[in-house]
Amino acid sequence: MLNKLTVNGFKSIESCELELQRLNVVIGPNGAGKSNLIGVFRFLNSVLSKQLQLYVGENGGSDRLLHHGEKTTPMMSFRFDFGYNAYSFCLKPAVGDTMVFDWETIYFHDTRYLHPWNLQIGAGHKETVLHDTANTSGSGRRVAEHVLQGVQNWVVYHFHDTSSSAPAKKTQDIDDNRAFRPDAANLAAFLYWMKLNHPTEYRHIVEHIQLVAPFFEDFVLEPSRNNPNKIKLEWRQKGSGAYFDGFSLSDGTLRFICLAALLLQPSLPSLILLDEPELGLHPFAITILSEMIEAAARRSQVMLATQSVTLLNQFSPEAIIIANNDGLHTNFRRLTEQDLSIWMNDYSVGDLWEKNVIGGRP
Numbered sequence: 001m002l003n004k005l006t007v008n009g010f011k012s013i014e015s016c017e018l019e020l021q022r023l024n025v026v027i028g029p030n031g032a033g034k035s036n037l038i039g040v041f042r043f044l045n046s047v048l049s050k051q052l053q054l055y056v057g058e059n060g061g062s063d064r065l066l067h068h069g070e071k072t073t074p075m076m077s078f079r080f081d082f083g084y085n086a087y088s089f090c091l092k093p094a095v096g097d098t099m100v101f102d103w104e105t106i107y108f109h110d111t112r113y114l115h116p117w118n119l120q121i122g123a124g125h126k127e128t129v130l131h132d133t134a135n136t137s138g139s140g141r142r143v144a145e146h147v148l149q150g151v152q153n154w155v156v157y158h159f160h161d162t163s164s165s166a167p168a169k170k171t172q173d174i175d176d177n178r179a180f181r182p183d184a185a186n187l188a189a190f191l192y193w194m195k196l197n198h199p200t201e202y203r204h205i206v207e208h209i210q211l212v213a214p215f216f217e218d219f220v221l222e223p224s225r226n227n228p229n230k231i232k233l234e235w236r237q238k239g240s241g242a243y244f245d246g247f248s249l250s251d252g253t254l255r256f257i258c259l260a261a262l263l264l265q266p267s268l269p270s271l272i273l274l275d276e277p278e279l280g281l282h283p284f285a286i287t288i289l290s291e292m293i294e295a296a297a298r299r300s301q302v303m304l305a306t307q308s309v310t311l312l313n314q315f316s317p318e319a320i321i322i323a324n325n326d327g328l329h330t331n332f333r334r335l336t337e338q339d340l341s342i343w344m345n346d347y348s349v350g351d352l353w354e355k356n357v358i359g360g361r362p
């Protein structure tokens with residue numbers, strides 16, 4: 001479990017040190033910095049897939065990423081504390097709109113010793129050397145392996161695209177089922193694998209979809225007749241003999257299907273990150289979504305940003321982190337039950353948010 005996240009100098013986050021729990025729900029007005037917080041993990045995913053330079057280029061250069069630009073903030077740093085390990089790195093701008101590592105460090109806290117063991121694995125490099133450290137027989141190999149295993153398992157999922165070119169609607173490789181892809185690009189292949197190997201979880205998913213979309217009968221999951229290595233999303237509608245595929249699903253239904261497949265799958269990634277998962281869902285579907293999120297947080301760890309009062313109402317105050325942007329920087333504050341004890345008897349958290357009692361409103 002990711003216990004603590006420390007960020008300095010990234011976008012609107014000048015500095016933040018956030019203790020995390022199993023369930024973390026970030027709320028706040030538009031522009032508060034919620035997506036920037038989830039964005040830390042997108043950024044981390046890019047760093048770990050050795051695409052830091054690509055990320056910097058695609059996002060407008062280091063000046064856009066550094067807090068109020070590189071004149072104000074010469075470098076940015078991140079630290080992730082999880083289990084007995086931590087991973088930390090600091091980046092600074094370099095010529096040609098690139099960024100280099102000022103340092104990259106791994107930690108291991110053996111409880112027998114007061115201070116954690118740490119090793120700086122590189123400086124001045126352009127892409128992470130964590131994999132190299134884990135793969136070569138030098139000092140720190142074991143710790144690097146552990147760190148890599150941990151950080152690689154934190155995934156930002158994004159199912160907002162339901163256009164005709166949405167990844168979930170495309171024909172997919174039938175064997176692409178090792179893990180559910182962050183953009184649901186292997187939805188049909190993954191459901192097919194679950195149906196064959198984990199029928200209970202598969203049934204569970206179908207039942208949850210039926211709660212939200214009562215017309216939905218089941219998926220039709222079979223290899224393509226023209227090419228048995230391929231599969232695509234097809235389904236049956238109750239009382240209809242017509243042909244339905246991904247293109248026939250409504251936007252909200254497709255998003256809900258992706259969320260159900262993610263949250264109800266047999267083995268979850270160790271940290272699931274979602275930005276506004278409620279997008280386009282009916283309030284009743286949001287209630288079901290909140291139940292799936294809570295259940296997933298009991299098995300793993302979840303962090304999400306939301307604008308939905310309905311979703312917020314389902315969670316306990318301890319899960320909630322309020323993002324506020326004072327115009328220059330974002331700060332994050334966790335709600336405590338004590339904060340709310342006087343109010344909670346009469347109102348739900350969502351009500352209090354709407355009434356602007358807990359902050360996090362424009």
Ligand SMILES: Nc1ncnc2c1ncn2[C@@H]1O[C@H](COP(=O)(O)OP(=O)(O)OP(=O)(O)O)[C@@H](O)[C@H]1O
Binds near residue numbers: 010035066
């Ligand atoms: N390099 C930067 N330095 C300082 N602030 C930045 C930087 N880049 C972005 N910001 C700030 O971050 C804000 C956007 O934050 P973010 O996208 O996280 O908001 P949000 O809380 O997700 O809002 P919404 O609810 O609209 O999605 C911008 O309005 C801007 O003020």
Ligand SMILES: [Mg+2]
Binds near residue numbers: 034035036275
């Ligand atoms: Mg946002």
